[in-house]
Amino acid sequence: MSAGGDLRLPEPARGLWLRTRDAIRTSLDEIGVSEYAIGGGTILAARWKHHRASDDIDLSLPANARLDRLDDRETCGLRKRMEQLGGECDTETHGAVYRIAFGEQGIDLWAHRAEPAGAERRERVEGSEETTLSTVQILWGKLNRGLDGLPRGVYDVATAADVDPEALEVAANAHARRRTERVALHWFATERAIDRQARTRLRGIPADEQAQIGTLGSRASERLLRALYEELVIERHGVRLRMTTRTAAGTRRTRTIDGHEIPAAWERLGLLGHRETRAPMEDIASYAELACRRGGPPELIYREVEGRADAWRTATRVRNLPPGGRT
Numbered sequence: 348m349s350a351g352g353d354l355r356l357p358e359p360a361r362g363l364w365l366r367t368r369d370a371i372r373t374s375l376d377e378i379g380v381s382e383y384a385i386g387g388g389t390i391l392a393a394r395w396k397h398h399r400a401s402d403d404i405d406l407s408l409p410a411n412a413r414l415d416r417l418d419d420r421e422t423c424g425l426r427k428r429m430e431q432l433g434g435e436c437d438t439e440t441h442g443a444v445y446r447i448a449f450g451e452q453g454i455d456l457w458a459h460r461a462e463p464a465g466a467e468r469r470e471r472v473e474g475s476e477e478t479t480l481s482t483v484q485i486l487w488g489k490l491n492r493g494l495d496g497l498p499r500g501v502y503d504v505a506t507a508a509d510v511d512p513e514a515l516e517v518a519a520n521a522h523a524r525r526r527t528e529r530v531a532l533h534w535f536a537t538e539r540a541i542d543r544q545a546r547t548r549l550r551g552i553p554a555d556e557q558a559q560i561g562t563l564g565s566r567a568s569e570r571l572l573r574a575l576y577e578e579l580v581i582e583r584h585g586v587r588l589r590m591t592t593r594t595a596a597g598t599r600r601t602r603t604i605d606g607h608e609i610p611a612a613w614e615r616l617g618l619l620g621h622r623e624t625r626a627p628m629e630d631i632a633s634y635a636e637l638a639c640r641r642g643g644p645p646e647l648i649y650r651e652v653e654g655r656a657d658a659w660r661t662a663t664r665v666r667n668l669p670p671g672g673r674t
Contacts (some may be wrong), residue, residue, distance in 0.1 A: 353471040354393040354479075355553070360401040360547070364389075365473060367432055372408070374425035378416040383408050384467050386480030386488070387455075393472075394482065394621030395510050399502065400551030404454045407480055412458040414445040416576040435446050441580035462487050463521050482511050485634070486518035490571075493530035496537050501567045506573040508570035516594055519574040521617025524654045527575060531568040558671050576621075581631075586639045588648065590616070606639025609653070626651070626668075630661040637662065 356364055363386075375383060387405030392398055408414075417425045418436070426436050427582040429447050434454075437446040445456040461467065466481040478624050480488075486507055489500040519527050534541065541564040549560065559566070573596035580591045588604040597650070604612045613619055613632045621628075638660070650658040659668045 354390070354473070356473060357392040357397045357399070357401045358388055359452060360389040360392075360404055361473065363402075363449060363454070366477070366544065367404075367429070367434070367447075367454065370425075370428040370432065374417065374423055374428060375408070375673055377423045377425075378413060380412050382406055382478065383456075384478040384480050385472060386461070386485050388485075390479050391485055391506075395506065398506050398510070398552065399499070399549060401499075402452045406454065406456050407461050408458045409454055410458055410460045412456075414456060414458055417445055417456075426481065434613075438552055461536060462491075462620060463517070464614045465611055466615045482507070482514040483517045483521070483615075485523055485616070486515055490518060490522055490527065490530055494533050496533060496541055496544075496564075498541055501534055501541055501563055502549055502556075505563060505570055512574070512598065513600065515570070516574045516576070516592070516598070516600075517617050519571055520576050520579075520592075521620040523620065524575060527571065531571045533566045534571070535568040536564075536624070538562070554605050574624070575654075576651070577653055579621075579649070579651040580637040581635065582648070583635065583638050583646045583648055586642050588635055588639065598637050606636055609636040609639065625654040626659055627666060630663070630666060631652065631659050634661045 354418060375381070384407040385404070386401065386407050387401070389401040389404060393402045395654070402555070408501065413583065417423050429436055434449045437448065442446070443458050445458075447454040447456075461480055461484045463483060466484050468479050468481055470477060470479050472479065486504065488498075489503055493504075500519045504515065513514045516518075522605075538561075545560045545563055573594060575595050576592050577595050578593040580593070582589050582591075586606050588606070590602045590604060591599065593599045602612075602616070609632055618632070619628050631649050638646060638648065646660070647658055648660050650656065656668065661667055
């Protein structure tokens with residue numbers, strides 16, 4: 348996990364978190380959950396200098412967390428604590444999400460595996476050391492729910508293109524390309540509906556942005572599509588990998604990955620989610636790690652152009668696709 352700065356949360360989410368965080372921590376400890384990560388638009392707003400207001404607190408818990416145990420009054424005091432603080436726990440059957448409502452605000456506890464895995468950060472949040480989801484992970488989640496067309500998610504993606512374009516690129520390409528394209532098309536097609544909802548649900552945004560709400564869907568759609576990789580090349584040079592990307596917007600980035608960092612980097616950069624249907628990305632990663640240990644002349648490990656892989660290497664030769672697409 349990488350270390351970060353001291354974050355001040357936006358209101359009114361800030362007041363909600365300061366009022367409830369001790370009770371939440373105690374309650375999670377009672378059901379054997381010692382880890383959580385703060386995420387959602389609240390963390391984005393804190394990192395991006397309060398680009399919009401935020402009401403809710405999103406906490407990411409381990410995927411195996413038993414949320415139903417929070418309702419067991421004999422072993423967990425969550426309900427009593429939240430009621431004393433003015434909250435109401437959702438009485439519906441809990442699956443992956445547990446909701447605690449405070450009027451129009453709320454705290455959502457999510458039991459899931461954050462994607463891309465391993466990208467969490469350690470930051471001081473309101474004076475306390477906390478684990479937070481990375482910007483890439485938060486954007487990944489917003490795109491995963493992108494077909495809902497929630498104005499705050501659409502607005503966050505549009506903002507990311509300006510304030511953290513690299514994070515948006517990784518998040519967009521960590522999904523299957525067709526999925527990202529489908530979300531972008533949906534936002535473009537439902538722009539009027541997004542506009543209507545945004546005018547009542549988006550608060551605290553700059554005046555110039557408020558004037559452009561009517562085009563939010565198409566702007567976010569265009570920025571998302573321009574973040575997709577038009578080219579992805581992974582080469583081995585000695586004992587390191589060099590990964591070069593070029594987006595539809597023409598942005599080129601080159602990252603150097605040490606051989607021993609390959610498994611973590613494949614997760615962190617979303618390469619396990621970004622896959623052309625025929626490309627066995629896990630096997631490619633394994634081969635790349637072994638190839639870096641072996642060293643030798645420069646070698647092409649993987650190449651993808653406009654969403655189609657035309658070269659890759661794995662340890663099993665019958666699964667290799669050399670340049671030109673001939674097996």
